Amino acid sequence: MRTGPNGHGAELTGFRRFTWWAVPGTCAFMLVLFTGDWIVAGDLPAPVRALGAAALAVEVASCVVLLGRRLTVRPATGAPPIPLPAGWLAAGGAAAAVMAAIPLSRYDYGVWAVAPAIMVVIAATYLPPRRGWLLVAAAAALAPLPGGIVSNAAADGHLLYAALFPAGLVAFTGWTVLGPLWAWDTAGRLNEARMLSAELAVKDERLRFAADLHDIQGHHLQVIALKSELAARLAEVDPARAAAEMAEVRQLAADALSDTRAVVQGYRRTTLDEEIANATRVLAAAGxxxxxxxxxxxxxxxxxxxxxxxxxxxxxxxxxxxxxxxxxxxxxxxxxxxxxxxxxxxxxxxxxxxxxxxxxxxxxxxxxxxxxxxxxxxxxxxxxxxxxxxxxxxxxxxxxxxxxxx
CATH class of the missing domain: 3.30.565.10 (Histidine kinase-like ATPase, C-terminal domain)
Structure with a gap:
């Protein structure tokens, strides 16, 4: 079973590449498409525009690094959670706060939640699945508050949109990010199970080979020992029969060597007819x-x-x-x-x-x-x-x- 540079099966390389583009790539694309376009095309003062652009660059970098690490170090079943890169998460969180405050201060309820939603979901990827979904659910429950408070204070008539759209955005982001990562983790575990199954099959074959080799060598050596003892007893009283027994010992040794070679090559097949005939001769020789x-x-x-x-x-x-x-x-x-x-x-x-x-x-x-x-x-x-x-x-x-x- 070949393995890739990250310890995963080589056949997972294409799936990992797809998941990388589907998760970190999609998050970065959403940030640049929605927030970046708003910063560039919006009617913002130059200092605010520069601050927003810097915050966007920091969050995109944090997103790529955090999700890339999450895909590289996949949590094994029963293993402790992956250590969270706190520095990158703090930098991304601060950038997301800046990118949320600027649109929210200008009553843009459709943009401000994009950056915070992505950072919350990225943090959830480093948690166990149940805790991750609980974090996303908690964020979706709290998301209506900032926009709802601002809209209610401004009395601009967009209270429902300002409250519900951010919650839906958090849920959608969680689904698009956690779903592919769950599939990636599952595929990795299945690949590990397949590798383990292959290893067990090899070990079973080794045990079968050892059993066959034991049967061959044990049987032949037992008969050789018996006939050698018999020949030693007959050496003085019946030299001719002793010589015949030793000739059979020599033939048995040659047969044992031939059978061992056949087992190694995988071609040996014992048959009932041969074994019954052999048993007749061996038992008779043993008296x-x-x-x-x-x-x-x-x-x-x-x-x-x-x-x-x-x-x-x-x-x-x-x-x-x-x-x-x-x-x-x-x-x-x-x-x-x-x-x-x-x-x-x-x-x-x-x-x-x-x-x-x-x-x-x-x-x-x-x-x-x-x-x-x-x-x-x-x-x-x-x-x-x-x-x-x-x-x-x-x-x-x-x-x-x-x-x-x-």
Whole structure:
């Protein structure tokens, strides 16, 4: 995710440029268009005209600086308010007072409120949204007083206009300034949320990769350790078989390296058929009587994703039998019944390991491998559960079969 010079997403650059022209640009334009034209074209003494022009320049500069800073430093959710540049606000407020007093002294009720309204709204942009709107509402409620008092004292017959127009001007200015800034803040927060979502997706992918790498390395290393121990025992009594076992160890090491490279490249896919065949050989080498009850045609109704998931379950269950049990017998049952592919792996050597004490596939206990697989199967519309009954430990997986690949 690229970021711009102000820390916002680069895709916000155009929106920020638009908001800058729509907010500070519009405020400066309103000041110059209404107040500036009145100062230049009005029948004013030269000193008063010069004072008004100087005040106009100061307020335009204050407006641009204050709103530009407000757009550059956007308040984050839950963060403290942005520090208000008090110097610029004081200068702009003094200039607005001068630009209000001059028209009001000449009974121009349509111009005097422009500069004060803009400064009040700019101050509101630095407050939390609710307080900002309260400030604008309070200013709109008080705006009828200056013009109303002057008009009533002069008895010029413009009391209604002098009282209501400034209030409407304050409300309109608040809407045109606070509205785009609210949209800018919302867009920034949404962009932050999208960046956070992208970061979480990357972290999830890293966790998935770590889980796959753990499955591969843990399984292969466990088998290599088992066969190496067996070869060491056979080295003196049966050298030929010991050599054969070490040849298998060498092949397993090569397979582990190949599988690791495939995971890094993102191409490896475990299949149920391969894992069942591998489990048969590995369990037999460990002296475990493995009984297989398989439907030969069952895997034909599974898509590649389901074969991969059930293959991971078979691999994890086999590794757990070797690592966490003292099993003498193991049984594997796989078939499709009622449109559901069911894989069941059991053994009689549960030894009270925290993994085998877990009650279900909901992720309880310390069985991180099965818990991770349970989440993946649930995401695919299936389920994974494991249970211990005495010295018997069973892992059962189910996935919908015969459906379109998910």
């Amino acid at each position: 475990i009587d493995a009984r297989m009850s398989l439907d030969p045609a069952a895997t034909a109704d599974l898509d590649d994703t389901d074969r991969h998931l059930l293959g991971l379950v078979m691999r994890e269950a086999t590794t757990n039998v070797l690592r966490h049990s003292a099993a003498r017998n193991a049984d594997v049952d796989y078939r499709i019944a009622g449109g559901t592919a069911r894989l069941r792996v059991g053994n009689d050597g549960a030894d009270g390991h925290p993994l085998t004490a877990s009650g279900s596939g909901s992720g309880g206990g310390s069985g991180s491998g099965l818990a991770t697989l349970a989440e993946r199967l649930r995401a695919a519309g299936g389920e994974l559960a494991w249970d211990r009954d005495g010295d018997r430990f069973t892992v059962a997986a189910a996935l919908p079969a015969g459906e379109e690949p998910r």
